[in-house]
Structure formats: structure tokens, C-alpha cells
Amino acid sequence: MHANWKTWAHVTKLDPDKRLPEGAVEEIATSGTDALMLSGTLNVTRENLHELLDLVSSYGLPLVVEPASPDCAIFDNGIDHLFVPSVLNTNDVRWVVGKHYAWLRQASSIDWEMVVPEAYIVLNPNSAVGRVTGADCSLSGEDVAAFAQVADRYFRFPIVYIEYSGTYGDPAIVQAASEAIEHATLYYGGGIRSAEQAAEMGRYADTIVVGNAVYEEGIDVLRATVRAVQ
Ligand SMILES: CC(C)=CCC/C(C)=C/CC/C(C)=C/CC/C(C)=C/COP(=O)(O)OP(=O)(O)O
Numbered sequence: 182m183h184a185n186w187k188t189w190a191h192v193t194k195l196d197p198d199k200r201l202p203e204g205a206v207e208e209i210a211t212s213g214t215d216a217l218m219l220s221g222t223l224n225v226t227r228e229n230l231h232e233l234l235d236l237v238s239s240y241g242l243p244l245v246v247e248p249a250s251p252d253c254a255i256f257d258n259g260i261d262h263l264f265v266p267s268v269l270n271t272n273d274v275r276w277v278v279g280k281h282y283a284w285l286r287q288a289s290s291i292d293w294e295m296v297v298p299e300a301y302i303v304l305n306p307n308s309a310v311g312r313v314t315g316a317d318c319s320l321s322g323e324d325v326a327a328f329a330q331v332a333d334r335y336f337r338f339p340i341v342y343i344e345y346s347g348t349y350g351d352p353a354i355v356q357a358a359s360e361a362i363e364h365a366t367l368y369y370g371g372g373i374r375s376a377e378q379a380a381e382m383g384r385y386a387d388t389i390v391v392g393n394a395v396y397e398e399g400i401d402v403l404r405a406t407v408r409a410v411q
């Protein structure tokens with residue numbers, strides 16, 4: 182399968198647990214965003230995932246599913262990639278390799294060409310992902326740089342993801358991660374609601390992710406974040 186995900190500057194994250202108004206899907210798909218990622222920590226099921234896939238699959242944009250649990254690791258319905266997270270900054274091994282073990286223990290067939298592993302560094306303790314995974318979010322720039330190197334140089338994860346889901350993060354932290362990484366693609370996501378914020382994080386991250394703003398701000402804000410990084 183194509184590896185052009187490495188060239189994406191802007192990804193829009195859609196949550197199968199949330200509703201979009203009539204016409205919004207078309208506006209999002211034609212906003213200039215490079216890809217749609219279907220993902221959420223809470224209340225994502227095969228059913229609402231397939232419903233959202235049906236809504237977005239006809240626009241020709243690359244589609245990524247990012248499962249928070251093995252039951253949402255699917256390969257059908259026109260998906261291009263399955264981005265599978267591991268959270269590095271938690272002491273709860275389930276979110277590092279445990280869910281992955283359980284997935285492979287019971288999976289019938291895996292299309293490995295579609296699977297892209299992501300090393301998450303979760304930095305907002307009040308986000309769903311922060312709470313669920315018990316991530317240690319009180320990290321310095323040096324801590325984040327060390328985790329980024331563990332991911333990039335040691336485990337050779339193709340993606341390192343600085344995740345502030347729901348809140349705008351510290352650009353100095355993203356800069357520290359970017360300076361520590363040699364090969365991996367650096368993702369930043371969290372609280373981007375303006376062109377200025379998109380540009381600021383886009384200086385350090387290879388790819389920025391916009392999620393909540395799509396639901397809370399509307400299409401003009403999404404378009405502005407796209408223009409800021411492309
Ligand atoms: C092994 C497989 C197939 C799955 C397990 C994958 C793991 C370890 C997931 C850990 C948690 C995680 C990184 C979830 C998915 C991505 C994500 C952070 C989505 C956004 O979550 P929030 O925005 O915090 O949650 P809500 O939008 O649901 O409130």
C-alpha cells in the first residue's frame with residue numbers, strides 16, 4: 182500500500198462517537214486536508230465506525246482508522262491505513278503492548294501492509310486518552326526528547342505523536358521532540374483552533390492534526406488551519 186502518508190501536513194480527526202451537521206462531511210473532505218483519521222478513545226464501536234466510514238468514503242481522500250481497542254482494528258470499507266497507537270509514557274503495560282498482544286492472539290488475518298505503528302506521548306492528563314491510559318503527563322522537554330528517541334532510534338516507530346487532545350500544547354515541547362527525532366514522522370495534535378496555532382505547531386511537527394475544532398468551530402477554521410501548513 183502507498184507510503185505517501187509521510188507527506189501529509191494536515192490531518193483531520195473525526196470521531197465516530199460525534200455527529201456532524203448535514204453537508205459538513207463534504208466541506209471537510211474538500212477543505213484541502215490531506216487525510217481523514219477516524220478515531221476516539223471513548224464509545225467507538227465497529228458500528229459507529231462503519232457508519233462514519235460510509236459517510237466519508239466517497240470523496241477520494243486517504244482514510245485512516247486509528248483504533249483504541251482491538252475490536253475497532255478493521256481493514257475493509259476502503260480504508261488506506263490502520264494507525265495503531267502505543268502509549269510510551271504510561272506504566273500500564275496494556276497501552277504499550279498488552280492490547281496489541283490480545284489483538285494478535287485472536288485476530289484471524291492482519292494486513293500488515295496497512296498497519297503503521299504510532300508512538301504516543303500523551304500530555305493532557307484531563308483528556309480521555311490521558312485518563313484511560315494513566316499517562317504521566319508531567320514531562321519536561323528533556324523527558325519528551327528522551328521518549329521521542331526511545332520511539333525513533335530504539336523501537337524505530339515510523340510515527341511519534343505528541344498528543345494534547347482537547348488543549349493547545351507547549352510549542353517548546355514539540356520543538357524538543359522534533360530536535361530529538363532523526364527518522365520518524367512527528368505528529369502534533371491538540372487544541373488547534375486557528376491558523377496561528379496551526380502554523381506554530383507546524384514549524385516543528387511534520388503533520389498537524391485537527392479534531393475538536395471541526396465540531397466546535399466549523400469549516401472556516403478548518404480551512405484556515407489547512408492554509409497555514411500547506
Ligand atoms: C492494539 C490495538 C488494535 C489497539 C490499542 C491501541 C491503544 C494502545 C490505544 C491507546 C489509547 C489511544 C492512543 C487511543 C486512540 C487515539 C486517540 C488519542 C484518540 C483521541 O482521544 P480523545 O480525544 O482523548 O478521546 P475522545 O475524543 O473519545 O474524548
Ligand SMILES: O=P(O)(O)OC[C@@H](O)CO
Nearest residue numbers: 346347370371372392393
Ligand atoms: O481534538 P483536538 O484537541 O484537536 O486534538 C486532535 C487529536 O490529537 C486528538 O487525538
Ligand SMILES: [Mg+2]
Nearest residue numbers: 196221346392
Ligand atoms: Mg477527541
